[in-house]
Amino acid sequence: MVRRSKVPIDAFASSSAAVTLLKQSAWTFETIEDRVFELRVQLATPGVFTPAKADILVPGLPTLDGFLSFVAFRAALTGTLAAKPDMVTELLWQWNAALRDPALWIDFPLPLRSVQLGAVEVFDCSIGLPVDGNDILIPAGAFFARGLNLEAYPKVTDSIPLRRRVGEPHHRPLDLAHQLQTGSGPTKQLDNRMYFSLTKEYLFYFRGDARGVEHLLKFACERRIGMGKKTTLGYGQIAKFEIRPSTATTTLVRPILSEAEYSLIKTLPYESVMALRSRANPLFGNREFRVVNPLETLGAYKPPYWLRGRQTQVLSYGTLLLPR
Numbered sequence: 001m002v003r004r005s006k007v008p009i010d011a012f013a014s015s016s017a018a019v020t021l022l023k024q025s026a027w028t029f030e031t032i033e034d035r036v037f038e039l040r041v042q043l044a045t046p047g048v049f050t051p052a053k054a055d056i057l058v059p060g061l062p063t064l065d066g067f068l069s070f071v072a073f074r075a076a077l078t079g080t081l082a083a084k085p086d087m088v089t090e091l092l093w094q095w096n097a098a099l100r101d102p103a104l105w106i107d108f109p110l111p112l113r114s115v116q117l118g119a120v121e122v123f124d125c126s127i128g129l130p131v132d133g134n135d136i137l138i139p140a141g142a143f144f145a146r147g148l149n150l151e152a153y154p155k156v157t158d159s160i161p162l163r164r165r166v167g168e169p170h171h172r173p174l175d176l177a178h179q180l181q182t183g184s185g186p187t188k189q190l191d192n193r194m195y196f197s198l199t200k201e202y203l204f205y206f207r208g209d210a211r212g213v214e215h216l217l218k219f220a221c222e223r224r225i226g227m228g229k230k231t232t233l234g235y236g237q238i239a240k241f242e243i244r245p246s247t248a249t250t251t252l253v254r255p256i257l258s259e260a261e262y263s264l265i266k267t268l269p270y271e272s273v274m275a276l277r278s279r280a281n282p283l284f285g286n287r288e289f290r291v292v293n294p295l296e297t298l299g300a301y302k303p304p305y306w307l308r309g310r311q312t313q314v315l316s317y318g319t320l321l322l323p324r
């Protein structure tokens with residue numbers, strides 16, 4: 001049996017001509033507004049979201065900047081392919097290479113405002129907050145705040161969508177011309193359970209060009225670009241969305257349980273947040289704060305979230321902030 005191995009990253013040839021054409025096809029956006037908008041996204045199928053790539057997927061929440069960066073790349077790729085069909089090979093190889101190598105990823109313009117946190121820039125937007133009926137659930141530590149109550153992650157199920165174990169057909173003797181080696185190698189049988197939420201609606205807060213966000217989301221719907229992982233299997237398909245002005249004054253924190261307690265609703269760089277504790281910053285509710293339960297981990301605070309080369313020390317969403 002010939003054992004197959006993963007294709008190494010350096011097997012994908014990067015083309016400078018393809019990169020130039022892609023950048024020339026980048027979408028441009030209008031003036032970034034300072035007011036906060038709400039984006040409600042309803043999914044036709046459950047989305048598979050996870051904070052990090054792993055063998056066992058931990059249920060997570062969708063990122064608006066991560067999804068829009070993926071769609072912006074696809075939009076530029078689609079426009080370039082239409083204008084230069086003779087370069088289809090180079091362009092598709094560039095796309096494949098960028099999905100695997102952080103050095104080859106192209107940060108296309110996004111219709112989101114950038115804000116400075118110390119020495120780094122982050123996009124002024126939140127993660128997707130689950131909407132259950134009339135309630136918006138806010139991550140609070142390992143739980144979610146629903147009004148004055150804390151509860152576990154809502155409506156989670158599991159599935160084995162790929163490479164699950166399959167036994168021999170019952171009452172049907174078979175004489176196989178070729179027998180797969182199911183004990184090892186690329187055809188090894190695996191029981192990989194995938195956990196995902198059945199939540200069908202998410203709420204995002206953002207500052208930026210609302211019309212630009214709308215155009216990218218319409219492109220995603222037209223091209224059947226789903227949110228999250230396993231979208232080629234039908235997960236995370238968008239049914240509809242709505243954008244409207246919000247009464248919120250910040251996109252990075254939300255009050256929970258009481259007006260005095262805040263929770264991060266976006267993963268942020270650890271050192272930048274800790275350095276701002278003794279300052280009244282409008283991004284954190286215009287007050288000094290202390291970090292109560294720092295959900296410190298290794299992760300990314302800006303797209304592309306799925307590439308390990310972008311990971312650093314971060315405070316994950318759900319970290320609690322109290323006034324000093």
